[in-house]
Amino acid sequence: MTVAEAAATALATRHRVRPLEALPWVLAVAAFFALPEYLAVGTQILILVLFALSLDLVLGYAGIVTLGHAAFFGTGAYAVGLLSAHLDWHEPITGLIVAAAAAALVGLVSGWVLLRTHGLTLLMLTMATMTLLHELANEQENLTGGFDGLPVEIDPVLGLLRFSPLTYSGQYLYALGLLFLMFLVVRRVVYSPFGHSLTGIRENILRMHAVGAPVRQRLVTVYTISAAIAGVAGGLFAQVNAYITLDVLSLERAATALIVLILGGHGRLYGAFVGAALYMILEDELAKEFPEFWQFGLGLVLVLIALFAREGLTGLFAQAAERFRKRARS
Amino acid sequence: MTGPVLEAKGVCKNFGALEVSRNIDFRLAAGERHALIGPNGAGKTTFVNLMTGALTPSRGQVILHGEDITALAQAQRVKRGIVRTFQITALFRGLTVLENLYVAVAERTGAATGLWRPAGYRRDVIDQSLRLLEIFQLQDDAHKPIRELPYGRQRLVEIALALALEPSVLLLDEPAAGVPSAESHIILDVIDGLPADIAVLIIEHDMDVVFRFAERITVLVSGAILVQGSPDEIANNAEVRAVYLGEAAHG
Numbered sequence: 001m002t003v004a005e006a007a008a009t010a011l012a013t014r015h016r017v018r019p020l021e022a023l024p025w026v027l028a029v030a031a032f033f034a035l036p037e038y039l040a041v042g043t044q045i046l047i048l049v050l051f052a053l054s055l056d057l058v059l060g061y062a063g064i065v066t067l068g069h070a071a072f073f074g075t076g077a078y079a080v081g082l083l084s085a086h087l088d089w090h091e092p093i094t095g096l097i098v099a100a101a102a103a104a105l106v107g108l109v110s111g112w113v114l115l116r117t118h119g120l121t122l123l124m125l126t127m128a129t130m131t132l133l134h135e136l137a138n139e140q141e142n143l144t145g146g147f148d149g150l151p152v153e154i155d156p157v158l159g160l161l162r163f164s165p166l167t168y169s170g171q172y173l174y175a176l177g178l179l180f181l182m183f184l185v186v187r188r189v190v191y192s193p194f195g196h197s198l199t200g201i202r203e204n205i206l207r208m209h210a211v212g213a214p215v216r217q218r219l220v221t222v223y224t225i226s227a228a229i230a231g232v233a234g235g236l237f238a239q240v241n242a243y244i245t246l247d248v249l250s251l252e253r254a255a256t257a258l259i260v261l262i263l264g265g266h267g268r269l270y271g272a273f274v275g276a277a278l279y280m281i282l283e284d285e286l287a288k289e290f291p292e293f294w295q296f297g298l299g300l301v302l303v304l305i306a307l308f309a310r311e312g313l314t315g316l317f318a319q320a321a322e323r324f325r326k327r328a329r330s
Numbered sequence: 331m332t333g334p335v336l337e338a339k340g341v342c343k344n345f346g347a348l349e350v351s352r353n354i355d356f357r358l359a360a361g362e363r364h365a366l367i368g369p370n371g372a373g374k375t376t377f378v379n380l381m382t383g384a385l386t387p388s389r390g391q392v393i394l395h396g397e398d399i400t401a402l403a404q405a406q407r408v409k410r411g412i413v414r415t416f417q418i419t420a421l422f423r424g425l426t427v428l429e430n431l432y433v434a435v436a437e438r439t440g441a442a443t444g445l446w447r448p449a450g451y452r453r454d455v456i457d458q459s460l461r462l463l464e465i466f467q468l469q470d471d472a473h474k475p476i477r478e479l480p481y482g483r484q485r486l487v488e489i490a491l492a493l494a495l496e497p498s499v500l501l502l503d504e505p506a507a508g509v510p511s512a513e514s515h516i517i518l519d520v521i522d523g524l525p526a527d528i529a530v531l532i533i534e535h536d537m538d539v540v541f542r543f544a545e546r547i548t549v550l551v552s553g554a555i556l557v558q559g560s561p562d563e564i565a566n567n568a569e570v571r572a573v574y575l576g577e578a579a580h581g
Contacts, residue, residue, distance in 0.1 A: 002469060003469060003470050003471075003472055003473060004428070004460055004463055004464075004469035004470070004472040006472075006473065007426060007427075007428045007472035007473040008428065008456050008457075008459075008460055008472070010473065011428055011429065011432065011449070011450055011456055012450035012451075012453065012456055013450055014449075014450060015448035015449070015450050188445075188446055188448075189445060189446075191448045191449060191450075192444050192445050192446055192447060192448060192449055193436045193441045193442045193443070193444040193447075193449045193452060193455070194442060194443060194444055194445045195445075195449070196429070196432060196433060196436065196442070196449045197433060197436060197437070197442040199422070199424070199425060199429075200422050200425070200433040202424075203421075203422035203423055203424050203425055204420055204421060204422050204423070206416075206420050207416070207420040207421065207422065207491070208433075209384070209404045209405060210382070210384075210404060210408065210413070210414055210416070210420070211408065211433060211434045211437045211438075211491060211494075211495060212404075212405045212408030212409050212413075212437045212438070212495060213405060213437050213442065214405050215405070221445075
């Protein structure tokens with residue numbers, strides 16, 4: 001096979017599932033049986049993976065730099081919370097559909113306005129949009145509970161899966177199932193021609209205009225899809241924790257997703273998995289060891305990653321694999 | 331149709347008080363080979379930006395195949411057949427050569443809007459990308475990311491991306507800029523071999539290239555057209571010799 005044919009085959013088959021891709025799911029299922037006392041934190045990890053995955057779609061693939069992604073997470077969370085508190089709507093699946101739709105709408109409208117800017121301007125505007133929603137939720141105290149938060153009540157999933165605040169086994173399975181579904185969607189999008197054109201926008205937006213791509217339309221589309229997925233993550237967060245506060249719309253939450261992608265690697269699908277697990281375990285362990293000092297440890301890890309592993313942990317892994325392949329060839 | 335494929339009518343561009351293009355009238359016929367020359371800062375790249383829609387003229391009209399495209403965005407102009415390359419290489423650096431071409435071919439064929447089926451299922455797009463690799467003799471670099479490619483080869487990809495869009499008007503902004511002279515003949519051969527039905531406007535500083543390639547030459551000085559004519563007319567024009575060729579002769 002010639003070099004060109006090999007490259008064509010690689011391009012034609014790159015969407016195929018590789019054996020290694022089973023690993024995170026096998027681990028997640030194994031954790032359910034092996035670590036029952038950790039399912040609460042496990043559920044939070046799964047939600048963070050989903051949130052970071054939605055961010056990866058815009059940041060890692062389309063190159064949209066945003067610090068306001070919690071706008072969509074929070075919209076989803078409040079959609080579920082408001083339905084439950086004011087309309088007695090406790091059915092979880094339809095609740096998440098509403099959460100996704102509400103977040104998608106916010107993504108579509110804000111994206112349509114904001115995505116004509118880029119770089120630092122876009123960063124500030126995404127953050128400002130999130131802050132506006134935060135203030136809106138704070139101001140509408142009688143609806144959202146304001147600073148005190150909002151309790152969320154949920155029926156058993158499909159009438160079968162009950163949420164228990166003690167074991168978290170129902171929550172964990174529910175979150176895992178949803179993460180899997182959403183992951184399949186993201187994976188399809190990333191490997192589609194549309195996804196390929198997003199990497200083109202990330203790599204050189206000037207050239208994308210020159211090859212005739214409707215750049216802004218593509219960006220708004222992916223931003224809306226990503227917002228919907230972040231909305232599902234937020235809705236899920238509200239459902240499994242049975243309580244939300246304004247912090248679902250906070251800068252800290254938006255930054256957490258960003259840190260997850262820095263740790264795990266962006267534009268690689270699995271960076272969100274590795275990063276979220278590492279982040280939550282670090283937080284858990286460091287907070288146990290140094291209750292008032294744990295963020296110092298996190299900061300130190302971030303500095304090390306930024307210095308020595310710019311592509312995150314999955315990036316390090318990919319580099320090592322590449323080096324190994326090259327050595328095997330020569 | 332015998333009229334020009336691309337026409338600029340009284341095109342002006344101001345940045346504040348600065349006039350970078352002044353009242354440019356320009357016509358490009360189907361299949362014509364036209365060179366745009368002029369000293370640094372004459373506004374040659376600005377002219378390309380105005381034709382392709384990266385900039386909007388302050389006054390005047392841009393007409394493509396008889397249609398006024400002055401108000402159209404870049405992407406819409408590309409769909410109508412006017413395509414450019416960049417003086418400073420503008421490629422998708424993290425993607426492989428083949429993936430770069432896939433991006434462009436997918437835009438032209440409309441495949442790029444597909445959101446669900448894998449990119450690899452569009453065998454037609456991959457095959458067309460492979461054919462372009464062949465034309466530009468880039469097959470052996472197909473799997474290499476652009477950033478690992480020697481500069482001369484990057485310049486080839488630069489032109490291949492434009493050709494992938496099957497233009498009727500191609501604007502080449504210093505295609506051989508920065509390429510070592512030992513390699514520049516590869517790029518010139520490619521330009522010589524461009525399909526005859528494409529109208530080509532080339533911006534170039536190397537006079538050997540200009541006179542080998544062009545049927546007509548436009549000289550741009552300080553944002554305005556100084557003179558237009560055949561290579562012979564330009565070579566013998568006293569004014570041109572004074573402002574442009576003279577400069578080169580002294581240097």
